[in-house]
Amino acid sequence: MSDAAPWLDDEEMTTWLAFVRVVMRLPNALDGQVRQDAGISYFEYSVLVVLEHAEDQTMRMSDLAFLCNxxxxxxxxVARRLEDGGLIRRFSCPTDGRSTLAALTDGGRELLAKAAPGHVRLVRALVFDDLTRDEMRQLGELSERILARIQA
Amino acid sequence: MSDAAPWLDDEEMTTWLAFVRVVMRLPNALDGQVRQDAGISYFEYSVLVVLEHAEDQTMRMSDLAFLCNxxxxxxxxVARRLEDGGLIRRFSCPTDGRSTLAALTDGGRELLAKAAPGHVRLVRALVFDDLTRDEMRQLGELSERILARIQA
DNA sequence: CTCCAAAAATTGAAACTTCAACTAACCTAG
DNA sequence: CTAGGTTAGTTGAAGTTTCAATTTTTGGAG
Structure with a gap:
């Protein structure tokens, strides 16, 4: 309600349309692959990946949620479903009774092993194969800047 | 299953994490604004915007779906809900009995007018305000290239 | 002309996400 | 030490999206 909002000019509009199309379509592309290879959604896959890289492959639910966006x-x-499927297990935190910790199980590790190679291949095929190092750095930097704006 | 899949190196991983975070979080940010200003989701908003710019503010359902990602x-x-809310109307295509055409109504135009200024302001705040013209062009070009890969 | 595959759209059910309400644990001011 | 506010997490219900099945229409092959 504050500013007179100048509409986007042609170049801005073209940019925005391309960008937003990527943003809206990429999730489905990622989803398709992990669903094919491992029978889980991309969000579920994220949970497993984040846990894999965590200390003791264990993490508080809140932190996990944040890192999985x-x-x-x-x-x-989702954790209930993953736990039912034997991919993670949950237990309450010894030092803070409010928190729940989630940990990767052997089953989870196995499923990751099944999905990860295809995932890396897809990420390369969709994004990195076609970019020079400089372009890649540019993409990273632009992403960081936009991200900072989103968070605020 | 085909290639040995070389894992992402550190720079690639950093880039990917930032990029994917933008991709996963931007939709919520956009959603929040239009939901606030107009009480509809971003996808519903897209439908109205695409119709607004179409010939006779009318379009085939299939084409509309594609352009709305x-x-x-x-x-x-979604169209049923929008029609119930009086924002669009549907009628079958005179020249191809299989197709349904959707058209923007006065109500839809009014709602767009309410949501659009805030939307433009948000898009600027999240993306364009912080970028030089060159960076913007770069973002557009990278998006187009990634998009081409996603479609294929 | 007739048959049949393909295209367009809708529908109901299942799966998933969001939202609001709730429980439990922690912390701290008095 | 305890009352009240805050933080963490779960849950059920409501809303949305996907998936598979179905309907209707079109266009072409024979």
Whole structure:
């Protein structure tokens, strides 16, 4: 309500349309691959990947949700399904009774092993194969800057 | 299954993490604004915007779905809600009995007018305000290239 | 002309996400 | 030490999206 909002000019509009199309379509592309290779969604896959790289392959639900770019409620539902499938296990934190810790199980590690190679291949095929190092750095930097704006 | 998949190196991983975080979080940011200003989701907003710029503010469901980056089934459900809310109207195509055409109504135009200024402001705040013209062009070009890979 | 495959759209059910309400644990001011 | 506010997490219900099945229409092959 504050500023007179100048509309996007032609170049800005073209840029925005291309960018937003990537943003809206990439998730489905990623989803398809992991669903094919491992029978889980990309969000579920993220949970497993983040846990894999965590200390003791264990992490608080809140932190996990943040790193997976999802809400705590969403993670809580998903964690139940993953736990039922034997891919993670949950137990309450010894030092803070409010927290729940999630840990990767052997089953989870196995499933990751099945999905990860295809995932890396897809990420390369969609993004990195076609970019020079400089372009890649540029993409990273632009992403960081946009991200900073989103967070604020 | 074909190639030995070389894992992402550190720079690639950093880039990917930033990029994917933008991709996963931007939709929520956009959603929040239009939901606030107009009480509809970003996808619903897209439908109205695409119709606004179409010939006679009218378009086939299939084409609309494609330009809104969603499935036809998703659009069909959403279109019913939008029609119930008086924002669009649907009628079958005179020249091809299989097709349905969707058109923007006065109500839809009014709602767009309410949401659009805030949307433009947000897009600027999140993306364009912080970029030079060259950086913007770079973002557009990288997006086009990635998009081409996703489509294939 | 008739048959049949393909294209367009809708529908209901299942799966998933969001939202709001709730429980439990922690912390700290008094 | 305890009352009240805050933080972490879960849950059920409501809303949305996907998936598979179905309907209707079109266009072409024979």
């Amino acid at each position: 999802g809400s705590l409620s969403r993670l809580s539902h | 969603g499935s036809l089934s998703r659009l069909s459900h």
